Amino acid sequence: MRRKPAWHPQYLPSWLGVGVLWLLHWLPLPVLAALGNAVGQVLAALPTSRRRIVDTNLALCFPDRPAAVRRRWRNAHFRAATRAFLEHAILWWGSAARVKRLVRIANPERLFGDGTRPVIWLAPHFVGLDMGGIRLSMEVRGVSMFAHARNPVMDRLMLHGRTRFLGSELVSRHAGIKPVIRAIKAGLPFYYLPDQDQGPREAVFAPFFGIPAATVSALPRLAKITGAQVVPVVTRQLPGGRGYVLTAYPAWDDFPSADVAADVARMNAFIEARVREMPAQYLWLHRRFKTRPPGEPGVYA
Numbered sequence: 377m378r379r380k381p382a383w384h385p386q387y388l389p390s391w392l393g394v395g396v397l398w399l400l401h402w403l404p405l406p407v408l409a410a411l412g413n414a415v416g417q418v419l420a421a422l423p424t425s426r427r428r429i430v431d432t433n434l435a436l437c438f439p440d441r442p443a444a445v446r447r448r449w450r451n452a453h454f455r456a457a458t459r460a461f462l463e464h465a466i467l468w469w470g471s472a473a474r475v476k477r478l479v480r481i482a483n484p485e486r487l488f489g490d491g492t493r494p495v496i497w498l499a500p501h502f503v504g505l506d507m508g509g510i511r512l513s514m515e516v517r518g519v520s521m522f523a524h525a526r527n528p529v530m531d532r533l534m535l536h537g538r539t540r541f542l543g544s545e546l547v548s549r550h551a552g553i554k555p556v557i558r559a560i561k562a563g564l565p566f567y568y569l570p571d572q573d574q575g576p577r578e579a580v581f582a583p584f585f586g587i588p589a590a591t592v593s594a595l596p597r598l599a600k601i602t603g604a605q606v607v608p609v610v611t612r613q614l615p616g617g618r619g620y621v622l623t624a625y626p627a628w629d630d631f632p633s634a635d636v637a638a639d640v641a642r643m644n645a646f647i648e649a650r651v652r653e654m655p656a657q658y659l660w661l662h663r664r665f666k667t668r669p670p671g672e673p674g675v676y677a
Contacts (some may be wrong), residue, residue, distance in 0.1 A: 378432050379526075379528060380528070380530070381528060382528040382529045382532050383627060386506060387527070387528065387529050387625060387669075388578075389454070389510035390527055390529035390530070391514045391529060392530060392604050394533065397462070397464070397465045397468075398465065398469055400418075400462055400465045401465035401466050401468070401469045401470055404617075404667050405463070405466070405477075405478065405618075405619060406430055406616065407595060407615045407617070407618030408459075408463055408465070408466075408617070409459050409463070409553065409581070409616070409617030410463060410617065412455065412458045412459025412460070412462040412463065412667060413455045413458070414453035414460055415458050415459065416451075416454040416456070416458030416459060416646065417454065417466060418453055418455075419454045419458060420450060420451040420454035420455070424568055426661050427454075428455060428676075429660070429661060429662075429663055430454075430660040430661060431446070431447075431450060432452050432594070432675060432676055432677075433660045433663075433664060433665070434446040434449055434450060434655075436585065436587055436665060437584075437587070437651075438585075438655070438677060440545050445631060449655050449656045450602070451662070452656035453503075453656045453657070453660050454660075455656075456503045456613050456656055456657050457503050457659075457661060459503075460503040460504060460506075460507070460613060463478065463484065463507070464506060464533075464537065465476050466504055466596055467507065467510050467537045468533055468537045468540075470538060472514060472541065475511065475514065475611055475618065476511070476514065478507065478511075478619045478620060479504075479507045479508065479510075479511035479619060479621070479622060480619065480620070480621045480622045481511065481512075481533070481612070481621075481622045481624075482496050482517075482622060482623045482624070483623065484624070484625065486607065486624035486625070486627075487512070487515075487607065487609070487624050488565070489564075489605040489627035489676070490605065490606070490627065492604060492608075493603055493604060493605045494560045494564075494565070494566075494569050494602050494605070495565040495603035495604060495605055496560070496566045496567060496568070496595065496598060496602075496604045496605070496606050496607070497512065497518075497566065497567045497607055497608075498568055498570060498606050498607065498609065498643065498646075499568060499569055499606040499607045499609050499610070499611075499626075499658070500569075500570065500571050500572075500594065500608075500609075500610060500614070500647045500650060500651075500658075501504045501569060501571050501572060501658065501659035501662065502610060502611060502613075502650075502657045502658055502659065503659065504567065504611030504622075504653070504657070505611060505659075506534075506538070507611050507620045507622075507637070508609055508610075508611030508620070508622040509538060510537055510538060510540075511611075511620075511622060512565070512609070512622070513538065513539070513542055513544045514541045514542065514665050516542065516565060517542040517543060517544050517564060518544045518545070518554060518564050518565040518566065518567055519544065519545040519546070519547065519555075519559035519560070519564045519565070519566050519567070519619060520538065520544065520545075520546055520547070520566065520567040520569070521546070521547050521548070521549055521556060521568075521569070521570070522534065522535070522538070522548060522549070523548075523549050524544050524548065524550075532550065534568070539619050540637050541597035544564075545559055545564065547559075553594065553598070556598070557598065557601055560598065560602040560604055561602055562571070562654070566598070566604070567600075568594075568595065570591070570592065570594075570595055570643060570647075571584075571591070571644070571663065571664070572648055572662055572664070573589070573590050573662070573663060573666050573667050574590070574592055575590065575667055576667055578592060578593060579591055579592050579593060579606075579625055579667070580593050580636065580640050581639050581669050582587050582637065582640040582641040582643075582645070583641060583642045583644060583645075583646055584664070585651075586646060587665055588672075589644065589664060589665055590667035591640050591643070591644060593594055593636050593637075593639075593642070594638035594667070595639065595643055596633070596636050596640065597636070598630065599631060599632045600632050605627040605628070605631075606627060606628045606631055607625065607626075607627045607628075608622055608625040608628075608646060609622055609623065609625070610622070610623050610625070610650050611622050611623075612654060612657065613657055616660075628642075663676055
């Protein structure tokens with residue numbers, strides 16, 4: 377069944393929310409950050425299904441940490457995620473100068489690796505994911521993949537935000553990987569989001585915090601087909617309403633190898649190491665372990 381267009385009357389509440397966000401983008405960043413923290417703390421206190429998912433993920437990944445520490449991380453995660461959502465208003469409607477003030481690139485000299493080969497930016501799902509992607513799209517036209525949101529209003533906003541500066545190319549997951557391969561071979565950097573559970577198709581079970589996690593194996597395959605180098609990029613949210621900082625890591629040597637499973641495990645190990653550095657900022661709201669190996673029970677109630 378075709379979904380209704382964004383202008384359908386049923387989406388009027390969504391457009392009213394958009395109007396509120398548009399008004400919020402005029403606020404000074406410290407005020408907007410404080411508002412996001414306050415709303416996030418309220419959301420963390422509500423016994424919702426999303427809170428149960430966050431609690432389950434943290435318990436699975438940090439079984440050795442006291443429950444009080446995990447609760448503190450959970451509350452901090454809701455604050456960080458809500459703050460990031462509200463600060464999307466600046467990404468969508470703020471001036472280019474303001475977006476650059478919001479997101480700083482710590483080491484731009486690393487972004488393109490050796491400068492001679494195509495680049496895949498490995499961008500794990502931290503709360504600053506969109507901040508980093510849109511900031512990079514101000515430097516160079518790139519390519520990324522996206523999944524359509526259920527709400528067409530949010531779809532329009534996300535597509536607008538991710539293409540508003542240099543017109544980066546966005547490829548729907550339904551279109552498959554061939555358009556991405558063509559774009560990489562044409563010299564466009566690929567902003568790759570690697571760490572969501574998309575089911576068992578084209579995935580391998582690789583350790584993530586010691587748990588077999590269904591992980592799409594596209595990264596080593598793409599690197600092999602296109603000859604691209606992998607440059608990890610992680611965007612951190614800074615405290616006190618000071619915005620975000622994107623850090624580029626050295627391009628990976630000896631990647632891909634002849635072992636796809638080992639390459640995927642290497643990717644997950646890198647992401648795990650970054651999560652341990654800032655556990656409250658990883659996207660714990662996602663059911664990362666919903667696909668289980670054959671015969672293993674589900675972990676989400």
